[in-house]
Amino acid sequence: MKSDAKISVNLDGTPYPLYIGKDVIQRLPQYITDATKNKKVILIYDVFFENTVISILRKLLEQAGFDVLLHALQAGKGNKNINEALKVYSKLEEYNFARDSTLIALGGGVIGDMSGFIASTWLRGMNLVHIPTTLLAMVDSSVGGKTAINFRSTINGIGSYYHPILNLIDLNLVASLSERDYRSGLAEVIKCAIIHDKLFFDHLSQNKAKILSREPSYVTDFIERTIHIKIRHVQGDVKEGGKRLLLNYGHTLGHAIEISTVDKYGQEQLRHGEGVSIGIMAVAHIASRHLGIDSEIEYSLEKILKEYGLPVEVSSSLLGFDRDRLIRSCLDNVVKDKKRLDNKLRLILADSIGSADVYNDVPFSLIEETFNLIIKE
Ligand SMILES: NC(=O)c1ccc[n+]([C@@H]2O[C@H](COP(=O)([O-])OP(=O)(O)OC[C@H]3O[C@@H](n4cnc5c(N)ncnc54)[C@H](O)[C@@H]3O)[C@@H](O)[C@H]2O)c1
Structure with missing residues (x-):
């Protein structure tokens, strides 16, 4: 065999x-x-x-x-x-x-x-x-x-x-995946690089043409590297009390946007990875403001996501929503999440590319400001 x-x-x-x-x-x-x-x-x-x-x-x-x-x-x-x-x-x-x-x-x-x-x-x-x-x-x-x-x-x-x-x-x-679904999966790959591996992030930045054209050796390589990062964070913490939490980078706010944009037939309009991509942009902004880190990082993240054709903001009218209502619904969903988590609002922030941590002290006003920034008319 x-x-x-x-x-x-x-x-x-x-x-x-x-x-x-x-x-x-x-x-x-x-x-x-x-x-x-x-x-x-x-x-x-x-x-x-x-x-x-x-x-x-x-x-x-x-x-x-x-x-x-x-x-x-x-x-x-x-x-x-x-x-x-x-x-x-x-x-x-x-x-x-x-x-x-x-x-x-x-x-x-x-x-x-x-x-x-x-x-x-x-x-x-x-x-x-x-x-x-x-x-x-x-x-x-x-x-x-x-x-x-x-x-x-x-x-x-x-x-x-x-x-x-x-x-x-x-x-x-x-090979048969639609461009949209392929790119959506790449959001999780980029996420893993941001939280854990600067060299991997650089590799993704430098080889986007080969990765986007699905060159087999590149696809095998980034899938294996991402799985190893995932395993490393889940091993010994399956139920998410410690290091597994870092895998939620970009997910809390991205998830709120994903569920708030469900259409009237109950179908979500954003792919999971698209929600994560917008969520990454949101926490990149929060990290700049809350941790006072170099805005160069926020810029690098926006650049890589855009280069991979992933969304970095939401257009409320394109998705059929009134902007103010959508922002309110996203905030409500964040609050719901918070209530489920011992009333803590936990966000994962990257203080540099390749390193992330859990923060329980992000002010709600900063989240509101961020939704106002990334949810457009
Ligand atoms: N369990 C976890 O840890 C975890 C992590 C992330 C996301 N999720 C869940 O994953 C789900 C989203 O998964 P998804 O994005 O794979 O969605 P999906 O399963 O709906 O697939 C997306 C689309 O791709 C098509 N498709 C599947 N394989 C294909 C192929 N090889 N070629 C062409 N088309 C193909 C499907 O028919 C579908 O239209 C969500 O429900 C999310 O909550 C779970």
């Missing part, structure tokens, strides 16, 4: 392998066989792959003696909900899935988060395999064990921490 690059992940005492390379998914049957004896699998997949990857995987699994059940899901954050999850539970019951049967999640963060949640709760936990298909899922959501569904207006309201037995990152899947 061809050997794929392997990262051994051990975040809280449950080790598993993460394989990365081209055609990795061709070796899915062998990798599952290495991990469990049970031959029953349910493959939950993004409907986008219906007639391509899924037909191939089904055939490969069946040839290797697996009993395969398929379940298609529509991606998009509006579909990460309990009703969709209930349909899967019904199938798991009807077809007698056991704890050592395997649930394979093939898709972006929406499919991965929801499938992970289902696997963690079915019989209090069945085998889970992640096959992330968006860049965001490869470098972020499939690693670290967070699983969730949205509940009413609460994003990721119901969830758990649950690790897979296997994670397969197939670089072939990057």
Whole structure:
């Protein structure tokens, strides 16, 4: 068998392998066989792959003696909900899935988060395999064990921490990603560089043409580097009491903007990475004002985000919102978040590129000022 690059992940005492390379998914049957004896699998997949990857995987699994059940899901954050999850539970019951049967999640963060949640709760936990298909899922959501569904207006309201037995990152899947989804994933890559690795940040700044054109060796390199940064921050702190918090850089305010701009049909208009990108710009401004650091840093962050085609501000009218109302809604969402966190408003600020810390003392007036700055007419 061809050997794929392997990262051994051990975040809280449950080790598993993460394989990365081209055609990795061709070796899915062998990798599952290495991990469990049970031959029953349910493959939950993004409907986008219906007639391509899924037909191939089904055939490969069946040839290797697996009993395969398929379940298609529509991606998009509006579909990460309990009703969709209930349909899967019904199938798991009807077809007698056991704890050592395997649930394979093939898709972006929406499919991965929801499938992970289902696997963690079915019989209090069945085998889970992640096959992330968006860049965001490869470098972020499939690693670290967070699983969730949205509940009413609460994003990721119901969830758990649950690790897979296997994670397969197939670089072939990057090619078909839309420009928007590829760039959205890059926001998490840039975030990891900002909080941890100045050299990586410089590499991203200097090689944007190769990265944006998805040159394979560059893609492999930045995915591996980002995953290592993620693992380093999650290891020993899965439940986010210390260093994992730093991964939330750009998320608190970005998240508030992401949920405040949901349209009247309940669909979010910003990709997760786009929210993070705007959130990074927001905390860069706050860091300049609150920590009194050189505004050169704020400028460098704005430059790299713009060069990667990521948003650094919000146009309220373009998204169909009245500006003042949108600012108020963002502030309300920040306050809601604060209430959930022991009434603390925790922000991650970078004091230089490659280094970040947690701050509990950012005045609310500065957040208000920042939303006023980045939310345009
Ligand atoms: N668990 C975590 O730690 C974590 C971290 C970050 C984000 N998230 C969650 O991730 C979700 C967002 O994930 P996402 O951005 O991957 O969204 P997504 O799963 O909705 O995918 C985005 C789009 O990409 C398409 N797509 C997927 N793979 C493709 C491919 N290879 N080629 C072409 N198109 C493809 C999908 O059909 C969809 O239209 C949010 O719900 C967010 O809360 C979770």
